[in-house]
Structures are given as structure tokens and as C-alpha cells.
Amino acid sequence: SEIYLNGLNGVVPDFTTDGTALEAMAREVLRPEPYGYAAGGAGSGATMRANREAFDHWRIVPRMLTDATDRQLATTVLGTELPAPVLLAPIGVQSILHEEGELATARAAAALGVPMVLSTASSYSLEDVAKASGAGPRWFQLYWPNDPEVAASLLQRAKRAGYSALVVTLDTWTLAWRPSDLDQAFLPFIRGTGIANALTDPAFRALLERTPEEDPQAAILRWVGMFTGTDKRWDQLPFLREHWDGPILLKGIQHVDDARRAVEAGMDGVVVSNHGGRQVDGAVASLDVLPSIVRAIGERATVLFDSGIRSGADVVKALSLGANAVLLGRPFAYGLAAGGESGVRHVLRSLLADLDLTMALSGNARLAGLNPDVLTRSL
Numbered sequence: 001s002e003i004y005l006n007g008l009n010g011v012v013p014d015f016t017t018d019g020t021a022l023e024a025m026a027r028e029v030l031r032p033e034p035y036g037y038a039a040g041g042a043g044s045g046a047t048m049r050a051n052r053e054a055f056d057h058w059r060i061v062p063r064m065l066t067d068a069t070d071r072q073l074a075t076t077v078l079g080t081e082l083p084a085p086v087l088l089a090p091i092g093v094q095s096i097l098h099e100e101g102e103l104a105t106a107r108a109a110a111a112l113g114v115p116m117v118l119s120t121a122s123s124y125s126l127e128d129v130a131k132a133s134g135a136g137p138r139w140f141q142l143y144w145p146n147d148p149e150v151a152a153s154l155l156q157r158a159k160r161a162g163y164s165a166l167v168v169t170l171d172t173w174t175l176a177w178r179p180s181d182l183d184q185a186f187l188p189f190i191r192g193t194g195i196a197n198a199l200t201d202p203a204f205r206a207l208l209e210r211t212p213e214e215d216p217q218a219a220i221l222r223w224v225g226m227f228t229g230t231d232k233r234w235d236q237l238p239f240l241r242e243h244w245d246g247p248i249l250l251k252g253i254q255h256v257d258d259a260r261r262a263v264e265a266g267m268d269g270v271v272v273s274n275h276g277g278r279q280v281d282g283a284v285a286s287l288d289v290l291p292s293i294v295r296a297i298g299e300r301a302t303v304l305f306d307s308g309i310r311s312g313a314d315v316v317k318a319l320s321l322g323a324n325a326v327l328l329g330r331p332f333a334y335g336l337a338a339g340g341e342s343g344v345r346h347v348l349r350s351l352l353a354d355l356d357l358t359m360a361l362s363g364n365a366r367l368a369g370l371n372p373d374v375l376t377r378s379l
């Protein structure tokens with residue numbers, strides 16, 4: 001209604017409300033390398049496409065005369081209060097999209113009370129982003145470094161800076177075959193973007209001082225190497241518990257047995273995600289594995305979902321299939337590119353309004369009322 005009322009005074013929105021057009025706007029303002037980095041996927045893009053097609057195979061069946069006038073979208077996930085079941089997915093190196101990067105995103109998210117999940121590979125230090133986020137809810141995403149002292153130091157810093165939950169990403173211990181980045185020989189980290197948390201980390205700096213290298217590039221390569229070819233196994237998860245006393249979720253879970261193991265290992269939840277089709281090309285669509293994972297662990301643990309969320313209807317579908325909340329990825333990155341903080345705020349407000357309208361018009365006033373019966377399968 002705000003948009004239509006403004007229209008009476010001849011004012012139309014600064015940014016398009018159409019996601020595809022917003023991506024086109026981002027493409028226009030970005031150089032080809034960062035655009036390719038954000039929009040590209042692994043290999044042929046089959047999994048990235050499958051993520052979207054999976055949503056098309058489910059349809060919402062609207063109900064009438066349900067008195068859906070008084071909607072309740074607010075929810076609590078692992079102790080964090082959310083205005084709606086939506087968080088911002090961890091997206092690294094945001095300064096390649098807009099110079100204010102994660103600071104702009106943090107301000108936009110905080111203004112709406114939507115939690116931001118800050119990436120280990122952020123372009124600003126986790127302390128600076130915490131400052132920008134102010135009283136806003138914030139979680140930290142860990143790429144688990146090979147060096148335990150550096151890992152412990154990052155966790156301690158995140159805790160001190162007020163990040164309340166930890167999301168440990170497991171699917172990116174090496175980067176996939178990503179043609180758009182390979183063809184442009186573009187890797188933001190190698191150029192020194194996304195290493196702010198290294199340069200400000202006492203344990204990492206101590207490591208560098210112990211084995212000084214002349215070449216400044218060597219520090220970058222050392223940091224990138226911290227996350228590559230890791231030797232992580234299930235039996236190392238207690239390390240996380242020792243160094244983090246808040247909720248922990250494992251991100252990148254796609255197999256039901258992995259979801260079970262996460263819960264058996266004492267994790268609080270999982271993020272069902274295939275990294276937006278950026279890692280294993282030919283992998284199953286994230287939405288297609290959600291129902292079985294919810295059946296296996298939904299009663300005992302929190303199940304979040306990402307990879308393919310583009311609209312309010314997508315959120316309703318993922319929640320109806322059992323997700324407790326969803327993470328929004330690329331759309332907010334495009335908003336950031338197109339308009340910095342106001343671009344992200346616009347994308348978030350649009351998604352929340354679209355979700356609210358979809359709930360209303362499909363006859364669903366309460367999140368608790370969403371279940372598989374709200375949907376039908378359309379092959």
C-alpha cells in the first residue's frame with residue numbers, strides 16, 4: 001500500500017520489485033567479473049537451475065473465507081527473534097558488489113530486525129560489521145580453518161562481538177569448477193578481498209610472524225589455504241562445542257544421514273543448502289531433499305533452508321515442506337549491487353511484503369498452519 005499511495009503523488013519505487021529485473025540492474029552496474037562471481041554456478045549450471053525448477057514442481061492451493069486478516073509472521077529461531085522466518089544468507093566478499101559491502105547489508109538488515117549471517121570471508125572485519133549492525137540480530141558463518149588456534153580465535157571474536165548463533169559451512173572445503181570465474185581468472189580472495197577477518201585476527205597474525213614471508217601475497221595464499229583441503233571429520237565436531245557455547249548449525253547438508261549425524265553429534269540444527277548450485281554441478285535440488293530431512297530430524301532440531309528462494313511464494317513452499325525459516329541469498333546481493341544499503345532494504349521489505357500477501361491470499365494467517373497439505377505436487 002505504501003508503494004500505491006506514493007504513486008498517487010507520482011512517485012514510483014527507486015528499484016524494481018521484479019527480481020529478474022533487479023538482477024539485470026545489478027548486471028548493468030557491475031563489472032563482468034563480480035557479476036559472474038555472484039550469478040554464476042558450478043559447471044553447466046544444472047543444479048542452480050534445478051534449485052529453481054524444484055519450486056515450480058510445488059504449487060500452493062489457496063483456501064478461501066479463512067479470515068486471514070490478522071497475520072502472524074514473527075517467529076523465534078534458536079533464541080533469535082525474527083519479524084518473519086527469513087534470514088540473510090552468508091555471502092562473502094560483498095565489497096566486490098558495493099564498496100560499503102557487509103556494512104550496508106548489516107545496516108539494512110538491522111533496520112528491519114532481520115538477522116544477518118556474516119561470512120568468514122567478509123570484506124570488513126566481523127567487529128566492524130557488528131558495529132554497523134548495532135542492536136540488530138547477527139549470526140556468524142564459519143569456514144572452519146585448518147589451524148585450531150585460528151578457528152578458536154575467530155569463534156571467540158565472534159562471540160565477543162555479539163554474534164549469537166554459529167553456522168558452520170561444510171560444502172566449500174575447495175571451490176568448485178565455476179566456468180564464469182575460471183574464464184575471467186577471477187577469484188576475489190586472491191586479490192585480497194574477503195580477508196579482513198584474517199588481517200584483524202591475532203592468532204593468524206601470530207602465525208605469520210612465526211614464519212615471516214616477504215611477499216604480501218603469501219599472507220593471502222596462506223589464509224585461503226586455511227580453508228582448502230581440510231581434514232575435517234564428524235568426530236571433530238566437539239571442537240566447535242568446546243569453543244562456542246551458543247547454538248550451532250551445519251550448513252550444506254543434503255543427505256538425510258548427514259542430517260541425522262549432525263543431530264547425533266549434538267548440533268542444534270542444519271541448513272539444507274547446496275550453496276546455490278555453486279559447488280556440485282549435477283547435485284540434487286535443495287528443495288527436493290528438504291522433506292526427508294525434516295521427517296528425519298525436524299522434531300529434534302532446527303531445519304533452515306536455502307538455495308533458490310526468490311519470492312514470498314517460495315518461502316511459503318519451503319516452510320510448508322517443514323523448514324523453520326529460510327535464508328535469502330543472491331537477491332539481496334543484487335539489491336546491494338544496485339543500491340547499497342537502500343537496495344538491500346528494498347529487497348528485504350519486498351520479500352517480507354510479498355510473503356505477507358501470499359500468506360493472506362492463500363488463507364494462511366499463521367506459520368504454524370503451514371504444512372505439506374498447503375501444497376500440491378505439479379509434475
Ligand code: FNR
Pocket residue numbers: 037038039089090091092093119120121141169251273274275276277306307308309328329330331333
Ligand atoms: C555464497 N554463499 C556462501 N555461503 C557461505 O556459507 N559462506 C560464504 O561466504 C558464501 N559466499 C557466497 C557468495 C556468493 C556470491 C553467493 C551467491 C553465495 C552461499 C549462500 O550462503 C547461499 O547458500 C546461496 O546463496 C543460496 O542460493 P541462492 O538462493 O542465492 O541461489
